[in-house]
Amino acid sequence: MLHRVFFIINMAKQVRIKDIAIKAGVSAGTVDRVLHNRGEVKPETKELILKIAKELDYKPNVAARLLKAPAEYKIGVLLPKPVNDKSFWTNHPIGINQAIANSLPYNIKADFYEFSLEHHQDFLQRAEELMAAKPHGVILAPLYKDESQTFIKRLDELKIPYVFIDTNIDGVNPLTYIGEDAMKSGRIAASLVDAITPVDKDILIVNIAKSLVNTQHLNSRNQGFMAYFMESGLNKGLKINVDIPSDKNLEVKGKLDTVLSANTNIGAILVSGSRTYVVANYLENAGLDHVLVGYESIDENIKYLNSGTINFLVSQRPVEQAEKALQFLVDHLVNKNEIPNNHFQPVDIVNKEWFK
């Protein structure tokens, strides 16, 4: 006689609200009420349902939920207005739109508010407009410490979650920060200068900023420069700082002429921000060939990488950072996920070959 054995294959079928309802002897509506805290349910029933849901390891069906409730999430984006169509800040909207395109089946809408890099007060004006649109979440670059804190106070009051991009500031509580570890990126830039500059030459550090104290990430990079040279630098020369409040060629020339004629042993220049090209331009015009290391792969800088005037750039990946910022925010809005406080992004070390 032939014995046939039947296996009951556990296909791990999805557990539905209805399954919980049947097991608890209630209706689907009641289960829904418990699971989403809408409306009152008899405490014992509530407890029973939660217990069963846990036992059965209930996971909501995302597709079904979306089909029923295709909520639109509005994201307010507060970033600097690109000064031209190739500047650093053209990249971020690209990344955000890319992330939105990939966020199907969610319905995400980003509204962009661009503030002028010329006038600090523009930041707060655009922030005002952003608030008027009542977004569900905000992405911003808190470039100016003071103005940012004013704005953030209002976001906190209204419990609107916000993500920092590019620059981090202290004493506030963003959902997360997406960007470089500025101290560390300072160390990296310094190590590159160090590797290609004779040990007995002096090094000039150039900061181009209207208000250096109010510009957090330049300060952090500077700390990184100095930490590197103090701890592990090979270079034995002087480290000389110069702050230039404008990127106008004439003013830059004025300052650098002065510094370089007063310090004749300078072999390398480290620029703390993306306007490295301004210094490169100066060096080319003056016929100087100092080692030059700076920040960000923007077109103006790449031009001078290619001509050999800039040796290395330390560079963020703005498109990817913006993409991540949106992804995290959406994930938080849609799934209420908790998110780590910092998402430091690695920086790229970039030379001429990188763009071949």
Add this chain to the structure above:
Amino acid sequence: MLHRVFFIINMAKQVRIKDIAIKAGVSAGTVDRVLHNRGEVKPETKELILKIAKELDYKPNVAARLLKAPAEYKIGVLLPKPVNDKSFWTNHPIGINQAIANSLPYNIKADFYEFSLEHHQDFLQRAEELMAAKPHGVILAPLYKDESQTFIKRLDELKIPYVFIDTNIDGVNPLTYIGEDAMKSGRIAASLVDAITPVDKDILIVNIAKSLVNTQHLNSRNQGFMAYFMESGLNKGLKINVDIPSDKNLEVKGKLDTVLSANTNIGAILVSGSRTYVVANYLENAGLDHVLVGYESIDENIKYLNSGTINFLVSQRPVEQAEKALQFLVDHLVNKNEIPNNHFQPVDIVNKEWFK
């Protein structure tokens, strides 16, 4: 008299299959048949429906589709078995699992098949097992040109889409390749050596591989090295090649002892693969301090970066590459999207500071 103006606000409501059906005077079923090429439809009707769909800019509702057809997609993953828990190939499963976690609401399942790096024939055995599971798509690292082509012929026959990761090979038709541009990464490695080596010193290029001809990406990197030095290198020294078929310390020592005693002007060493640490180990034991540039941020290499023996590493981001490979494959399976042939990923230039 007061005039009131009513605006009809176009809420851009979603266009449904039903809307097309009504406009075309047919049923939803017919529209579905046209849109998905299932079953025959009268040619004129078909044309009309396509025209209307285009006019109305119809976009399928992903949520609804998923709700109805929660298909499980099986992905077969064919990658080298990590030799230990810190090796290069531990990263890829991490990236793939990460991408799966983020692929909700799609139901993706990855099956991993790991082949031994010791025996080429293991590749084909694991490939066999993979095929037996009848996956909907495949991710593989085609490390060995010949064996890979054999396997790929079968995938092509069964029209199973496949994505290359890490290594690219010619003459076949993957959905896409995710990885470095190996020629270019060769150029970058060479430029780093060039920047920190005196111009009159010779440069030694070391290839560690059982069969160099069958190892595509090492060959491409070597081409990149040479192209760089011919076109734009500052270095005027000789470029000397040595191939070492084993990474055993003793054999490496034997070869390098011979080469270095025969060529006393070598100032820098360029290693074409991830086993740069083997050469670093040799240099430390021999008390030599050549400039050393190699590949991949694996723990063994980072150790020698930190000790100062390795100057720079050119490094891929394996976790991210694996993540992307899965994302593209899923996108193709789910949305039938066409995908660009190559997705070259930028490489990282990495020094000691990068890991601080």
Add this chain to the structure above:
DNA sequence: CTGAAAGCGCTTACAG
């Protein structure tokens, strides 16, 4: 405090 029912947009098996 609870249940029954409708409906989101798409797909599919069936009937013709």
Add this chain to the structure above:
DNA sequence: CTGAAAGCGCTTACAG
């Protein structure tokens, strides 16, 4: 070659 209808799992407005 085509249509009518059921159903995927969840949410919601309504009735009680």
